[in-house]
Amino acid sequence: MKIYNTLAGKKEAFSPLEEGHVQLYVCGITSYDYCHIGHARSSLVFDMVVRYLRYRGYKVTxxxxxxxxxxxxxxxAAEQGVDSTQLAEQFIAAFYTDMDALGVLRADIEPKATEHIQDMIDLIQELIEKGLAYPSAGDVYYRVGKFSDYGMLSGRKLEDMQAGARIDVNEQKEDPMDFVLWKGAKPGEPKWSSPWGEGRPGWHIECSAMSRKYLGKNFDIHGGGKDLIFPHHENELAQSVGANQCPFANLWMHHGFVTIKDEKMSKSLGNFLTIRDVLKEYPAETLRLFIFSTQYRNPLDFSETALQDAQTGLDRMYDCLAQINELVQAAEQGGDSTIGQKDKKKIQSLRQRFEKAMDNDFNSAQALGHLFDGVKVLNKACRLVGSQQEVATEDIQLLEQAKVTMQDLAGLLGVLQQEPGQYIQAKKDRLLASLTLSEQKINDLIAERNAAREQKDWATSDAVRDKLLAHNIELHDGPDGTSWGVNA
RNA sequence: GGCGACGUAGCCAAGCGGUAAGGCGGAGGUCUGCAAAACCUUUACUCAGCGGUUCAAAUCCGCUCGUCGCCUCCA
Incomplete structure (x- = not known):
């Protein structure tokens, strides 16, 4: 497998420190609001990474x-007049609700900063002892100038940054670029006692402390959004390498942003959509398909159209699988194979092609391309096979196996995980729930229309059809009668 | 100002030195009373522009233009 390493600025062959075991640390949320689509991308990307690494046989921590x-x-919390702990807990609970709705796997260890204050204090002490940090008027700062590799992750030099950086007016600092490890508490703020007085940890120190506690000083992969590269990850790296005197994460993975109209989605710009907003309109698998249709490092522009495209694509995948189900059930076995050699090869190589794409820095966009290519070939095969009186056992098995493979591979991206029949039914149910029309009423109208059709009363027939279409119900006239579906 | 990423068909998006995957949309077709849905076929002699390296470049190098991001909290 090859994975892009921010630290190296290029893709590298991946091999974990301990054979067969990957240790992964990902920066989670700051819990003060509902998660937006950007958070969804982050969770989903690493969900995919974990699933795929496990699929590849690694044990993943x-x-x-x-x-x-x-x-x-x-x-x-102050704004809302509530306790900050309570606020944090509230949005952690909301995070779990959203993640469960997205089908995101739980991490093995989900530590909270407030439960690791002592670990952070210990780490800060070590930095002070090594001369890399200094207390100042109740705060503690990291002495950036003492860490010669500062800037190695984000690829910048201390001098360059100072040129354009806003100068921090904080006069407690020896140098404007020094960053805070411990913040003295102002009156009324949450606080913990420390050797430097009461206060709370700075943002970056928690990840250094908790990753060391659970994964050790040196581990395999550290991940997060591109916006965390600087300063968060740069500072983490400075803290960890400074304190431990050994390499920190070997590989850094950073995913791209979700944009809206090509602008970064962010709280400060106010152009964000929450996960729960989107899930009101679209199923989780649609959102996943949309997110994985772009390689994780590239920007992803969110739009209604893009989501609808994903929805159409997902429907097509499910239709294909449903068709295989029907065919397999109905087929009379016997006869010769009718699926062409070329198509057989395409079907049989699906897994291999999918893996090759994913092995190349988790190229889910390309992997999905192969899946859609599979849909096309399978549809073609279904048509051929369906036109036969008797179907070769070989062909039936190939189709059944292909269906299992498709769902297995798509499962690594968390899509196509429902029974096709159920998916299609669920879609109907959603529409019905939003209509005043009952299923009984629809069936009555269909019967009425079919009666008119028998009389060749096309005007009545078409009027009924248009009426239903006005409710987004489309009729499918087939050899076995009329069924209905949802016009998405 | 410093650093970085990106620019591929109407839209989205792979490809990263060997002659353009895939999706959406469009156009034809099968089916149908006509439709719709579904399915099939088709849809970039060309990869922002200009130079250069090479037998060979969308892919490497340089310059220009454009878009975005980081340098401050941020997934």
Whole structure:
């Protein structure tokens, strides 16, 4: 497998420190608000990474933290007049609700910052002892100038940053680029006691402390969004390498942003959509298909159209699988194979092609391409096979196996995980729930129309059809009668 | 100002040195009383522009233009 390493600035062959075991740390949310689509991308990307690594035979130890104490949490709690702990807990609960709705696997370890205060204090002490940090008026700062590799992750030099950076007016700092490890508490703020007085940890120190506690000083992969590269991950790296005097994460994975009209979706711009907003309109698998249709490092532009495209594509995949189900059940076995050699090869190589794409830095977009290619070939095969009186056992088995493979592979992206029949039914149910029309009424109308058709009363027949279509119900006239579906 | 990413058909998106995957949309077709749905076929002599390296470039190098991001909290 090859994975892009931000630290190296290129794709590298991946091999974990301990054979067969991957240790992964991902920066989780700061819990002060509902998660938006950007958070969904983050969770979904690493969900895919974990699923695929496990599929590839690795044991994965996955740690994802919660930042449950932070300036923004304190500010929001004050705004709402609630306790900051309570606020953090509330949005952690909301996070789980959203993640469950998206089908995101739980991390193996989900540590909270507030439960690791002592680990952070210990780490800060070590940094002070090594001369890399200094207390100042109740705060503690990291002495950036003492860490010669500062900037190695984000690819910038200290001098360059100072040129354009907003100068921090904080006069407690020796250098404007120094960052805070421990913040002295102001009156009324949440606080913990420490050797430097009462206060709370700075943002970056929690990840250094918790990753060390659960994964050790040196581990395999550290991940997060591109916006975390600087300063968060740069600072983490400075803390960990500074304290441990050994390499930190060997590989850094950073995913791209979700944009709206090509602008970054963010709280400060106010152009964000929450996960729960989107899930009101679209099934989770549709959102997943949309997110995985772009390689994780590239920007992903969110739009109604894009989501609808994903919905159409997902429907097509399910239709294909449903068709295989029907065919397999109805087929009389016997006869010669009718599926062409070329198509057989395409079907049989699906897994291999999918893996090759995913092995190349989790190229889910390409992997999905292969899946859609599979849909096309399988549809073609179904048509051929369906036109036969008797179907070769070989062909039936090939189709059945292909269906299992499709769902197995798509499962690594968390899509196509429902029984096709159920998926199609669920879609009908959703529509029915939003209509005043009952299923009984629809069937009555269909009967009425069919009666008119028998009389060749096309005007009445078409009027009924148009009436139903006005409710987004489309009729399918087939050899076995008329069925109905949802016009998405 | 510093650093970085990106620019591929109407839209989205792979490809990263060997002659353009896939999706949506469009156009034809099968089916149908006509439709719709579904399915099939088709849809970039060309990869922002201009130079260069090479037997060979969308892919490597340089410049220009454009878009976005980071440098401050952010997934």
């Amino acid at each position: 996955f740690v994802r933290n919660f930042t449950d104490i932070d300036d923004k949490i304190i500010a929001r």
